Amino acid sequence: MLFAEVAAASADIATASARLDKTGRLATLLRHVAAHGDPRLVAVTASWLSGDLPQRQIGVGWAALRSLPPPAAAPTLTVADVDARFTRIREVAGKGSRALRAELVLDLFSSASDSEQIFLRRLLSGELRQGALAGVMSDAVAEAAGIPAAEVRRAAMLAGDLPGVAAAALTEGRAALAEFRLRAGRPVGPMLAQTATGVDDALRRLGGTAVFEAKLDGARVQIHRAGSAVSIYTRSLDEVTGRLPEVVAATLALPATDLIADAEAIALRPDGRPQRFQVTAARFGRKNPGDLEPLSVFFFDLLHLDGRDLLDLPTRDRFAALDALVPGDQRVDRLVTADAAAAQQFLDRTLAAGHEGVMAKSPSAPYEAGRRGAGWLKVKPVHTLDLVVLAVEWGSGRRTGTLSNIHLGARDPATGEFVMLGKTFKGMTDAMLKWQTERFTGLADGPADGYVVKLRPEQVVEIAFDGVQSSTRYPGGMALRFARVVRYRDDKRPAEADTVDTVRALYERGG
Numbered sequence: 001m002l003f004a005e006v007a008a009a010s011a012d013i014a015t016a017s018a019r020l021d022k023t024g025r026l027a028t029l030l031r032h033v034a035a036h037g038d039p040r041l042v043a044v045t046a047s048w049l050s051g052d053l054p055q056r057q058i059g060v061g062w063a064a065l066r067s068l069p070p071p072a073a074a075p076t077l078t079v080a081d082v083d084a085r086f087t088r089i090r091e092v093a094g095k096g097s098r099a100l101r102a103e104l105v106l107d108l109f110s111s112a113s114d115s116e117q118i119f120l121r122r123l124l125s126g127e128l129r130q131g132a133l134a135g136v137m138s139d140a141v142a143e144a145a146g147i148p149a150a151e152v153r154r155a156a157m158l159a160g161d162l163p164g165v166a167a168a169a170l171t172e173g174r175a176a177l178a179e180f181r182l183r184a185g186r187p188v189g190p191m192l193a194q195t196a197t198g199v200d201d202a203l204r205r206l207g208g209t210a211v212f213e214a215k216l217d218g219a220r221v222q223i224h225r226a227g228s229a230v231s232i233y234t235r236s237l238d239e240v241t242g243r244l245p246e247v248v249a250a251t252l253a254l255p256a257t258d259l260i261a262d263a264e265a266i267a268l269r270p271d272g273r274p275q276r277f278q279v280t281a282a283r284f285g286r287k288n289p290g291d292l293e294p295l296s297v298f299f300f301d302l303l304h305l306d307g308r309d310l311l312d313l314p315t316r317d318r319f320a321a322l323d324a325l326v327p328g329d330q331r332v333d334r335l336v337t338a339d340a341a342a343a344q345q346f347l348d349r350t351l352a353a354g355h356e357g358v359m360a361k362s363p364s365a366p367y368e369a370g371r372r373g374a375g376w377l378k379v380k381p382v383h384t385l386d387l388v389v390l391a392v393e394w395g396s397g398r399r400t401g402t403l404s405n406i407h408l409g410a411r412d413p414a415t416g417e418f419v420m421l422g423k424t425f426k427g428m429t430d431a432m433l434k435w436q437t438e439r440f441t442g443l444a445d446g447p448a449d450g451y452v453v454k455l456r457p458e459q460v461v462e463i464a465f466d467g468v469q470s471s472t473r474y475p476g477g478m479a480l481r482f483a484r485v486v487r488y489r490d491d492k493r494p495a496e497a498d499t500v501d502t503v504r505a506l507y508e509r510g511g
Helices: 003-015 019-034 039-048 079-091 097-110 114-125 134-145 149-159 162-171 174-179 199-205 245-252 277-285 315-325 340-352 430-443 500-508
Strands: 192-195 210-215 219-226 229-234 258-266 296-305 334-337 357-361 372-379 383-394 403-411 418-424 452-454 460-465 467-470 478-481 484-488
Touching (some): 003 039, 003 079, 003 114, 019 039, 019 134, 019 162, 079 097, 097 114, 134 149, 149 174, 199 340, 199 357, 210 315, 210 372, 219 245, 219 277, 219 296, 245 258, 245 296, 277 467, 296 315, 383 418, 403 430, 403 500, 418 478, 430 484, 460 478, 467 500, 478 500
Antiparallel strands (some): 210 334, 210 357, 219 229, 219 258, 258 296, 383 403, 383 452, 383 460, 403 418
16 A cells, blocks of 8 residues: 555645544545555554554654655655654664664655655654544544444553554454453553643532642653563553663552552652652653662552452542552542632642642543543643744644744843744644734745744744753753743734743743
């Protein structure tokens, strides 16, 4: 099967505005792929069109995609060929690996036609935005296979592997979905949270009473134990067991034989306050953690215990099982209350301790693995800065023809120049995209460099973000975490934008 067919489908899906249209186009493609009789092709296609790689990370980002060769005159790549090339790139290691990886990437793009290059670039940079999120893909798999959507979603939830479920459903049929069960050692898609504006909003949306938990500024992990074997996975389901020996030891110390649990791994200072997030994150990127800060683990949910699945039980019952199993000093702090004042005090104490905020959970909600359920709400303060737009990138997919991803800069009061702090395409409405395309076309400072348009630094934008982290990518040594657009500030001049000193002060106090 030609790779160009997947690239064309991605472009078609991106232009479809209605969910049903996206689902139908995906289903048509999946049936076509399944007709080849190869489950791997189905899984790979489903993964790509969800914006993921089956290989997870292959060591190729924007830096490697800045300068690309001319496209091939005609498409010749196959899906299997591209998948195999990704695997080859991922396996490159050792001396000279950077040069060899760059050579393999260059060879891949040299073989790709223009539309294929666009798809590859977006896929590898993590900016494939044709709207085929997990919910749409699940519905498309169900439609293509003629299976009830609820059964597909349930199998994907328990497997933590929608592409694998797609392959089974489309090549083996409905009966194959029964093989996807909760099993220690096979990661499950984590339950995700929606956002509440405050504790009052959370209590109202959860029916008047909620379980408030400290939202630690660490790294979420999913812990599996089968006898003496422990496996640990990140929220993206990458295995990191060998990098977290303290978590393994804490899990083996529990009086259980088999379990699946949700927890937070975090590096703490001697006074019990959290280290900066990147100190914790460093442990997940280092295969030999011996010379890094030790981690503590705090459990906050239990999905399976000694042969019994718990995820369909209400929160209060799962917590009762967790409390009976895990010592109090290894559990996330929580408060069950209907009192908004008590909830606010709990939030204030958590923030004062250096953490992100709180989670508010319905006492009666099940664990909705792989979904952003209404039973979990996150409550945390939102930081905002007024920054200046330094450049903008032409969009792709449904944003083709618009100027989308903006480069953000803070003012340096010492020089009057602007220091870049990151990029974002989040928070932009269709009306905003139309406005900024017209606005930034008029601010262009010379011709585009590929898909990047440099701008005169005149437009101020209000940006919300979750924190400031260190970065070697930007000259200021800092970057904003989860930046998103709030609004454009035509009432402010660039000289009134926030300074890099303000951002550095937030960074130094862990903001």
